[in-house]
Amino acid sequence: MNTSISIQDSLLPFLPLLYIAWADGILEKHEIDYIKNQIDDNNTITDATKQLISKWLDPSHPPSARELVYWKKYIKQHADVLDLSEKQDLYSLGTVLAKKPNLEEWANEKTKQSLQQIENYLGVSSHEAIRFIDDFNPALFKVDSNLKRSEAPYSKALKTLLQHGNTDLKNKVQSILDPHKEDIESHSEDLYSRRDKVLQWTLELADAGLGKLAYPSAYGGSDSMVQYAAVFEEMSKYDLSLTIKFGVHFGLFGGSVESLGTNYHHDKYLKDIGTMALPGCFAMTEMHHGSNVKALQTTAIYQPDDQSFIINTPTHNDRKTYIGNAAMHAQMATVFAQLIVDDEEHGIHAFLVPIRNKQGATMPGITIGDNGHKMGLNGVDNGTLHFNTVKIPKENLLNKFGDIDEEGQYTSPISSSSRRFFTMLGTLVGGRLCVPIAGNAAAKKALNMAVYFALDRKQFGPPGKPEQSIMDYPTHQKKLMPLIANAYAYDFAHEHLLREYTSHSDHDAQEIEALAAGLKALSTWNATDTIQTCREACGGKGYLSEMYFDRLKADTDIFMTFEGDNTVLLQLTAKSRLTYFKKQFGRMDWWDTLKYISNIASTNLTELNALVTRDTSQDHLLGDEFQLAAFTYREEYSLRTLAMRLNKKIKSGMDSYEAFLDVQVHLIDMASAYIDRIVLEQFIGAIKKQEQNSVKEVLTSLKNLYALHRIEEYKGWYLEHDYISGSKSLAINKLVSKLCKELKEESQHLVDAFDIPAHMTATALKFY
């Protein structure tokens, strides 16, 4: 029998309260008594209504399941028309249900208070209660977060500091990309339309003059790698496909023309590259040779008869692959090939090869393939290039480091082919500066989302009390705070490298390349760890595309591999450090150098002081002196053991290739320790430059967290090497947790300084 259910009008205002009271189970006697007392004591409520409420509070006649469903539906239907502000408590909700909302017994302060007290007694906060009513459709009750943006005394200065003097430029990028935010964040289009959109945004940035900033002013640029990198960072907050497409064209293709070409190439091409009138690509990697660039198989054979080169791909395995911009948009490629003149090989050189005409048709002799859908960066058209005896004029050799003279003879300002090769590659280091900056921007965006989410999100709590913010959990603080510290640490290190790069003399080039290689490796690994941790820190919501983590994870994943595989790069850093020492020791040969390194390092290492090893005082642990000493010790120790191992192997007759292979793991350890030390030094240096005390203070806490957390991560090593005692290790753990807790109070301000566009942050807070 289907009996209909109805609710008397005078009961309607109290319906949300009755529903909440019954919906989560059986009402206990003391709860019923409390509600009745509150209602009875309220002389603004009529006796008839009191009786009705009392009837519905009778435990021997609770509302049936059907009645509860009906009540809920009724409340929801009416709540649907409310503004967000009207859904904040049961009283407001009851007002909407009331047939006569102005009814005296309802519309008064006393009734409002009674209801609030009942809510409190039952342990349901209004917000939670409303959410409970609405469990069918959370979107219905979407309310803005209570979290308010506020500022700390250091906020403005910290934000400005992280802009590194490029605020206007960054604002310009935001103003160009903000209007595209819906398209940028769309997940619905196919591969080809996404690629097309990314091309359009790249062209828009080019039209605004942002692509050519690093080029010489004679070609419309600003001679500023620093500004170019600032644009790169800003774009990365929006779309990493855009960043990489932009980087491939202006940085890799344009950069190769600028660094490896001469005036002829600059005059002929740089202006068009700067406006993207001539879209290009950078074709180095081959199917069978990626990291091992020296062994590329594509050939460029000089033809003295008509002063041209024939570019050829010997086998299918030697085709260029993964080349950004190649599959659809590039008209010209910088192709890396083995130069052969008169049957003599001169090693890898770069050549400009037209691959498409202006209408987009592929040039004769060239086969272009499409790498198709990728794990990430799907707005970039990566493709393959196969050259079947393609003829190009002699002038298309980018001839700064090697040329063919009028007699058809090869000439080069650098006679050693190996040194020439490394010099050529060294000039292309710009990409290695920019990729980690983009990675750190992605990490900052992830941290921004995770921190905002954590401050707003509540789970569990003390019995009978509202749930508490997940940011209050020490495990959450320990997850996020060290990563915020890392983001700052790498930011300062990148900035240092950028400034060094733009002001260095040729003399320092090798050291800067070594630093760029190692920093790229550690910084991009940190970015990937950060994004993953932040995703987990946002629970299930972190898995939704609206939180960006899917794209951030997928797009930055390749940062570990392109612009040099991280493991390969760290070996380069380590070898370069050894060469650096060899240079310092003047005319010593390798053997003597290694012996010498082991000796100096040993002298420093024996200076360990037992008192220091056991010092657990905060002043000591939080001091630059201890932290730098600990980082330097790890670096010097690994340098010494590396030198000793190599020394022994070479002495026993092992050839140097085998010896280096045997110590590969130690090379990586040494390079990582070196980079860690530089990062800490730069953090300390950045703090020293600050004038505002509040900025100094917050940065010092972050620096302490970066340093102590790194030591904590390596505590096994420090304990093994007796650098710290067990009690000192425990004191460091404790201090790390303390710093995490203290910095949690600043977390919102710290991520605000990253200047992530507000609409992205808002996404983290849209929940209910």
Ligand SMILES: Cc1cc2nc3c(=O)[nH]c(=O)nc-3n(C[C@H](O)[C@H](O)[C@H](O)COP(=O)(O)OP(=O)(O)OC[C@H]3O[C@@H](n4cnc5c(N)ncnc54)[C@H](O)[C@@H]3O)c2cc1C
């Ligand atoms: C999306 C994307 C875009 C790209 N864009 C371009 C582009 O525009 N232009 C271009 O020229 N290239 C581009 N690349 C290619 C990229 O630069 C190479 O993939 C990269 O240099 C690594 O080379 P590989 O793929 O041959 O890896 P491999 O060198 O084969 O590496 C495979 C594994 O072997 C390990 N390994 C290799 N050598 C050593 C060693 N000596 N010691 C220890 N371990 C080692 C590595 O650590 C790695 O784990 C792109 C690639 C991708 C995926």
